[in-house]
Amino acid sequence: xxxxxxxxxxxxxxxxxxxxxxxxxxxxxxxxxxxxxxxxxxxxxxxxxxxxxxxxxxxxxxxxxxxxxxxxxxxxxxxxxxxxxxxxxxxxxxxxxxxxxxxxxxxxxxxx
Amino acid sequence: xxxxxxxxxxxxxxxxxxxxxxxxxxxxxxxxxxxxxxxxxxxxxxxxxxxxxxxxxxxxxxxxxxxxxxxxxxxxxxxxxxxxxxxxxxxxxxxxxxxxxxxxxxxxxxxxxxxx
Numbered sequence: 001x002x003x004x005x006x007x008x009x010x011x012x013x014x015x016x017x018x019x020x021x022x023x024x025x026x027x028x029x030x031x032x033x034x035x036x037x038x039x040x041x042x043x044x045x046x047x048x049x050x051x052x053x054x055x056x057x058x059x060x061x062x063x064x065x066x067x068x069x070x071x072x073x074x075x076x077x078x079x080x081x082x083x084x085x086x087x088x089x090x091x092x093x094x095x096x097x098x099x100x101x102x103x104x105x106x107x108x109x110x111x112x
Numbered sequence: 113x114x115x116x117x118x119x120x121x122x123x124x125x126x127x128x129x130x131x132x133x134x135x136x137x138x139x140x141x142x143x144x145x146x147x148x149x150x151x152x153x154x155x156x157x158x159x160x161x162x163x164x165x166x167x168x169x170x171x172x173x174x175x176x177x178x179x180x181x182x183x184x185x186x187x188x189x190x191x192x193x194x195x196x197x198x199x200x201x202x203x204x205x206x207x208x209x210x211x212x213x214x215x216x217x218x219x220x221x222x223x224x225x226x227x228x
Contacts, residue, residue: 004154040200040224041221043202088154088155092215099157099215102154103154104152104153104154
């Protein structure tokens with residue numbers, strides 16, 4: 001199955017800094033999802049995007065559905081230590097598709 | 113509370129043994145999924161079920177089996193044919209695919225399977 005290109009693979013940042021990560025695909029997607037996974041736990045849904053160009057916020061998190069429908073971005077502002085974890089993007093290739101394609105994850109480390 | 117539960121949290125398998133991982137959801141979701149996660153990799157789909165008594169193979173179904181006798185439950189059996197079963201297994205569910213709807217999957221807490 002297809003996997004999405006997610007970058008960067010890992011990030012080390014100081015507490016208080018902003019973070020940006022992105023996900024790209026060679027084909028069009030109709031839904032983009034962003035998840036956070038803590039060690040030993042299941043991924044938790046952060047933001048869901050359903051429309052090209054859509055910009056959605058959830059607290060300090062902001063995600064955008066790229067206008068080309070082939071990419072998505074997640075930004076975290078003013079990072080805090082509990083932001084540490086692995087962030088995954090996922091995409092649904094077409095409406096009615098019963099599967100998601102996942103990125104390989106961005107591992108975020110926040111230095112206090 | 114509504115959600116997805118997986119048990120056990122940790123599971124040990126001996127050589128040649130079949131083991132079954134449990135997944136239950138009370139979200140009234142039609143669709144359920146099993147994924148495998150290896151270190152440093154994304155999630156890979158093992159099996160999925162869109163409706164009771166029906167399921168489909170995902171990308172890495174060999175060595176695994178599932179059943180979907182109830183809407184709430186989607187157990188995964190890791191058989192002795194799976195030669196490299198050590199991984200983190202995640203169950204997910206979604207409302208289900210209907211015409212014109214977009215998919216959002218919600219995950220359980222996972223089961224870590226280790227081979228003795």
